[in-house]
Amino acid sequence: xxxxxxxxxxxxxxxxxxxxxxxxxxxxxxxxxxxxxxxxxxxxxxxxxxxxxxxxxxxxxxxxxxxxxxxxxxxxxxxxxxxxxxxxxxxxxxxxxxxxxxxxxxxxxxxxxxxxxxxxxxxxxxxxxxxxxxxxxxxxxxxxxxxxxxxxxxxxxxxxxxxxxxxxxxxxxxxxxxxxxxxxxxxxxxxxxxxxxxxxxxxxxxxxxxxxxxxxxxxxxxxxxxxxxxxxxxxxxxxxxxxxxxxxxxxxxxxxxxxxxxxxx
Numbered sequence: 001x002x003x004x005x006x007x008x009x010x011x012x013x014x015x016x017x018x019x020x021x022x023x024x025x026x027x028x029x030x031x032x033x034x035x036x037x038x039x040x041x042x043x044x045x046x047x048x049x050x051x052x053x054x055x056x057x058x059x060x061x062x063x064x065x066x067x068x069x070x071x072x073x074x075x076x077x078x079x080x081x082x083x084x085x086x087x088x089x090x091x092x093x094x095x096x097x098x099x100x101x102x103x104x105x106x107x108x109x110x111x112x113x114x115x116x117x118x119x120x121x122x123x124x125x126x127x128x129x130x131x132x133x134x135x136x137x138x139x140x141x142x143x144x145x146x147x148x149x150x151x152x153x154x155x156x157x158x159x160x161x162x163x164x165x166x167x168x169x170x171x172x173x174x175x176x177x178x179x180x181x182x183x184x185x186x187x188x189x190x191x192x193x194x195x196x197x198x199x200x201x202x203x204x205x206x207x208x209x210x211x212x213x214x215x216x217x218x219x220x221x222x223x224x225x226x227x228x229x230x231x232x233x234x235x236x237x238x239x240x241x242x243x244x245x246x247x248x249x250x251x252x253x254x255x256x257x258x259x260x261x262x263x264x265x
Contacts, residue, residue, distance in 0.1 A: 009069075009169045010132050016245075017059035017130045022139035024246035028253050029127050035257040036116055038264050045115050047260055052119050059130050066122065073121050077114050084110030128165060137162035138240055167215065174211055178204050 012018075017025070032051075039045045056063065090105030128136075140158040147154050182203050 009129060011061070011129045013060050013130065015058060015060035015130070017055070017126065019245075020130075020249060021240055021242050021246045022131050022135040023143055023240060023242065024249055025127055025131055026136075026139050026143060027250060029123055031250070031253045031257065032123050033120060035253070035260055036119055038257065038260040039112075039116070040264050044260055044263050045112065047256075047263065048119055049115070051256060052122050055123065055126060059126050061126065061129060066125065070121060070125065073118075077118055080117060081110040081114045084113055133162045133166045134238065135240075136165065138238065142240065163219070167212075170215070171208070171212060175204065175208055178207050 036048060039048055053063075056066065085102060085106050086100055088106035088109045089101070089103055091108070092104045093101050094104060094107070095102040131139075137158045140161060141155050144152070144154040144158070
């Protein structure tokens, strides 16, 4: 399951979303993160779900592919829904268990927040699936360029974010390989008490950390022998090209936000 995680992965393609300028895609995601809070009832959330489904089709991605890659995220969504189910009060009491009650407002708020989180995860996943890590680095650096006047190391921050995204799938693959190797040696991870399960995870974490530090050292040496000195004297092989379709996409998202705000009213 870990090898199927989509966070940080890039899927090559020639869809409309793939061809967009990465700066436009990042701005679009930021706008969507703001717009998603405009929804306050079923109509608004239905419009948001329709928008994300349409974006997924434009990116030429399969809904089944996204579902299989985000299975672990559903545990977080289930936990979020459960918290609202038992802690949010209001409306009609549906179940009275004595020390706890389940009320209609808790179910409604739980569903709303769960849908909101799921949509945010999906839209950011589409961003990483359709954008190369190097393009994300360049886009973040260009968008944060005004911060350089405040002596913020924009280039270094963008580079660290790009490397982190790039190595998340690698670490997931490495974790799954270690789990399979330990299982072949007779290790069990899902039996016994909590203490024994935590102790069984040590043979996974130790080689995983060693592998991560080894990869970091190899990358540092590779960057050093290539003469990397940060942003100083650095040129760009790939030039970002903002086109009319990028502007049109942002305008469409703003218009969608206005429609959602009117529906909210």
